Amino acid sequence: MNTPLEQLTSAIKAGKRKDAKSATQAALDAAIPPAQILAALGEGMADVGRRFKANEVFVPEVLVAARAMQNSMDLLEPVLIEAGIQPAHTFLICTVEGDLHDIGKNLVAMMIKGANFKVVDLGTNVAPDVLIEAVEAHRADIIGLSALLTTTMPAMREAVARIRERGLKVKIMVGGAPITEGFAHEIGADGYAPDAGSAVELALRLVEAA
Template sequence: MADLQALADAVIKGDQKTAVDLTKSALEEGTGPGKVLEEGLIAGMNVIGTRFKANEVYIPEVLISARAMKMAMEILEPKLVEAGVEPIGKAIIGTVQGDLHDIGKNLVMMMLKGAGFNVIDLGVDVSPEKFVEQAKENGAQIVGLSALLTTTMPAMEKSVKALKDAGLDAKVIVGGAPVTQGYADKIGADGYSPDAASAVDLAKSLV
């Protein structure tokens, strides 16, 4: 039997080579790709998410784990598609217009992927129009907006308004250093998260 606990441990440690090797051998032994994803990769990222929330690990460790997961996902993704394993939801994510910060956004994106979401990264400096267009085009259930500067917070408000005005069903979640729950409520966002691990819980609760 494939050792999916060892795969989870490799993700937790951020050991890319082992994560890739164990993913390959699990598939070769006939373990279902959905099971490899759930009990190996997602299980590992869940542990990291929990530790991150408890301040037991920090952003560098999370990024190293996420990278190991990403390498393993490259092998797993085609197999998941073949097996017809559906993602738990579709999300698009980007940093709002005028803002070029992407560490927080990338972290949220990795953690969402690690939780089984199909995530499209729009990058940085994304206009309200682009958020609307991409949300429509991709049938996104979740739209994530990130801002790191107080000066770009109005762009976040404009983006939320544009998405709501477009009549999209997508739930809009916001985050970033200057953003608060109060601000999220004020601009009409569907949710706010102070960190990447909480963003995943929030996204899950909204799909």
């Protein structure tokens, strides 16, 4: 018989939301410390991220895993807050002004959340002023900017420039179909991630280096 934590990790890996919920409840009922439950969740999501990066699972599987994680977090979050446990880092994410395409952005947000960052999702089509205000309000450690269109790449350049002008001490990572390592470097971003799994690794590297 698997422990509730093992059941939770495998429910996340398989994207089974109902199992994730019941395993979380069982773990809470068994008075397992919430930090351990969170670690079991993170282990499941990290495994999904690894398999996504290795092309063993794809977008649908990552989405169902993230949905299972969210079902678990709905139960776990109040307990974590009560215990005073909160993520060490805040990750702010959005698509740049003019761009409404958010599949990639949402995948990254879910995976980053699974790696125990506080994720503030500003949504799509976010103007630089709104972004800067949010970075200051949430004291963000990292910003993730996404663009799908060639026509919104200039808006990504503009957003990075405005954040730098403002002198904010925040790391900026970028991604999206037409974005390349070279473009990220050219516009002064701190990093580029080609997929959601790599985005988690990059985010962890950036906060460690800070």
